Amino acid sequence: MAVSFLLSPEQEQLKAAARGFAEEHLRDLAAAVRAEPDPLTRALLARPVIEKAVGLGFLKGLVPAPFGGSASSGVDAAIFIEEWAVHSPDLTISLAGPLIALAPVYEAGTPEQIRRFVAPFLADSGAPLAAMAFSEPEGSANFDAPTGTRTTATPDGDDYVINGRKAWASHLSGWDGDGPDLMTIVCRAPGGVSLIVAEREHLAGHVEVEEHYDLPGLRGCLTSRVRLHDVRVPRGNLLGAEGQGVALTRNAFLPSGASIGIFAVAAMRGAFDVALRFATTETRGGAVPIIDHQAVSDVLADAKGRIEAVRLLTWRALDAVMAQHPAAPELALHAKVFGSETGVEVLNDLVKLVGVTAYDEAFPIVEYLHEALAYPVIEGSNIGVRRRQLQDLLRTPGYDPLAASGMS
Numbered sequence: 409m410a411v412s413f414l415l416s417p418e419q420e421q422l423k424a425a426a427r428g429f430a431e432e433h434l435r436d437l438a439a440a441v442r443a444e445p446d447p448l449t450r451a452l453l454a455r456p457v458i459e460k461a462v463g464l465g466f467l468k469g470l471v472p473a474p475f476g477g478s479a480s481s482g483v484d485a486a487i488f489i490e491e492w493a494v495h496s497p498d499l500t501i502s503l504a505g506p507l508i509a510l511a512p513v514y515e516a517g518t519p520e521q522i523r524r525f526v527a528p529f530l531a532d533s534g535a536p537l538a539a540m541a542f543s544e545p546e547g548s549a550n551f552d553a554p555t556g557t558r559t560t561a562t563p564d565g566d567d568y569v570i571n572g573r574k575a576w577a578s579h580l581s582g583w584d585g586d587g588p589d590l591m592t593i594v595c596r597a598p599g600g601v602s603l604i605v606a607e608r609e610h611l612a613g614h615v616e617v618e619e620h621y622d623l624p625g626l627r628g629c630l631t632s633r634v635r636l637h638d639v640r641v642p643r644g645n646l647l648g649a650e651g652q653g654v655a656l657t658r659n660a661f662l663p664s665g666a667s668i669g670i671f672a673v674a675a676m677r678g679a680f681d682v683a684l685r686f687a688t689t690e691t692r693g694g695a696v697p698i699i700d701h702q703a704v705s706d707v708l709a710d711a712k713g714r715i716e717a718v719r720l721l722t723w724r725a726l727d728a729v730m731a732q733h734p735a736a737p738e739l740a741l742h743a744k745v746f747g748s749e750t751g752v753e754v755l756n757d758l759v760k761l762v763g764v765t766a767y768d769e770a771f772p773i774v775e776y777l778h779e780a781l782a783y784p785v786i787e788g789s790n791i792g793v794r795r796r797q798l799q800d801l802l803r804t805p806g807y808d809p810l811a812a813s814g815m816s
């Protein structure tokens with residue numbers, strides 16, 4: 409049967425392994441991150457955990473099998489992300505840098521580029537980092553407009569020399585301020601918006617950190633504003649051709665955009681457990697647990713239905729993305745937009761269900777809302793980027809509304 413919603417024995421095993429790792433390492437990490445006020449210090453807390461994850465093959469699990477990794481299906485990725493993101497979405501985002509930064513390498517890299525750029529992320533030790541340097545401090549929703557990408561790549565002999573400011577991408581500064589192992593830079597070359605890969609040897613000494621952002625949620629993510637000054641990269645590190653960068657960038661954010669649906673599921677799932685326990689054990693001075701009030705159980709029932717809906721939509725979207733199905737762009741956009749906005753609404757309802765107790769920082773529910781608030785605005789904000797992409801799809805001549813679901 410082509411469609412089955414039962415997990416295979418291998419997927420059950422993956423779920424158990426991911427859950428075991430998350431319960432052993434990520435719960436404590438999340439508590440330590442919450443207690444640490446400094447953005448850089450708390451991001452560095454993740455390094456030993458990432459080293460453990462790399463040693464156990466979890467990073468390789470994000471690299472598709474044809475490129476040497478062990479990622480074989482979008483549903484596998486969804487299972488893994490959900491189990492980790494329930495405890496620490498920030499660490500999950502940090503580890504998943506290659507998901508975006510390497511996507512254009514898979515799409516447009518030469519065999520030699522693929523070998524060289526993917527190699528650090530197939531390692532069995534260390535804590536390799538990849539950054540997709542797309543966003544700029546002055547905005548990136550219009551990166552394809554004539555003035556939308558300000559970072560420049562100027563040809564100089566056999567090299568490009570890259571100058572500009574980048575912001576928000578995880579790990580722009582690397583662990584030590586000298587940049588990540590690999591940075592895919594969206595920049596403007598003479599032929600138009602282009603993607604150029606800088607390796608650590610090109611970045612060291614040429615990345616100036618202007619600020620590490622202090623985020624209200626996802627607090628362990630190291631997001632910074634940096635200035636790239638005179639980053640000299642061989643011309644052979646251009647991906648595809650000059651001017652191909654707009655399409656490559658949009659495609660690069662497909663898998664990570666779709667995965668936002670699962671990050672939202674993880675936040676909703678975590679908060680649902682807390683709200684359900686509260687509703688079944690607390691009477692709040694009345695005669696019965698509050699779940700016996702119809703209004704309260706309605707909130708839980710609606711939340712649960714929406715969690716199930718977003719999970720299935722996102723499985724479908726990630727499956728289509730990994731299989732490079734023509735429906736992938738539309739499904740990925742819905743998983744991103746519908747998933748993230750449903751997440752915020754459900755979290756808000758669950759907070760209201762708990763009532764004022766939820767507003768105590770020590771009560772474990774508002775933290776999920778802080779995380780969920782990020783999902784509509786990261787990976788291309790829903791208003792500035794993602795709905796415009798949906799608009800473009802809907803007005804494509806011959807658009808078939810049934811095609812994405814295979815029902816035309």
Ligand SMILES: Cc1cc2nc3c(=O)[nH]c(=O)nc-3n(C[C@H](O)[C@H](O)[C@H](O)COP(=O)(O)OP(=O)(O)OC[C@H]3O[C@@H](n4cnc5c(N)ncnc54)[C@H](O)[C@@H]3O)c2cc1C
Nearest residue numbers: 540542543547548549576577578785786787788789791792
């Ligand atoms: C934890 C975290 C991780 C991140 N990781 C990365 C990463 O790995 N790489 C990376 O490059 N970035 C990253 N970002 C940044 C993120 O992807 C942003 O979504 C991205 O920068 C786009 O932001 P924006 O759409 O708000 O753009 P902006 O240009 O800042 O637009 C702001 C607002 O202006 C309005 N707007 C602008 N233009 C239009 C338009 N044409 N039509 C309609 N409305 C418009 C919209 O309301 C939009 O929301 C990360 C951010 C966070 C918080």
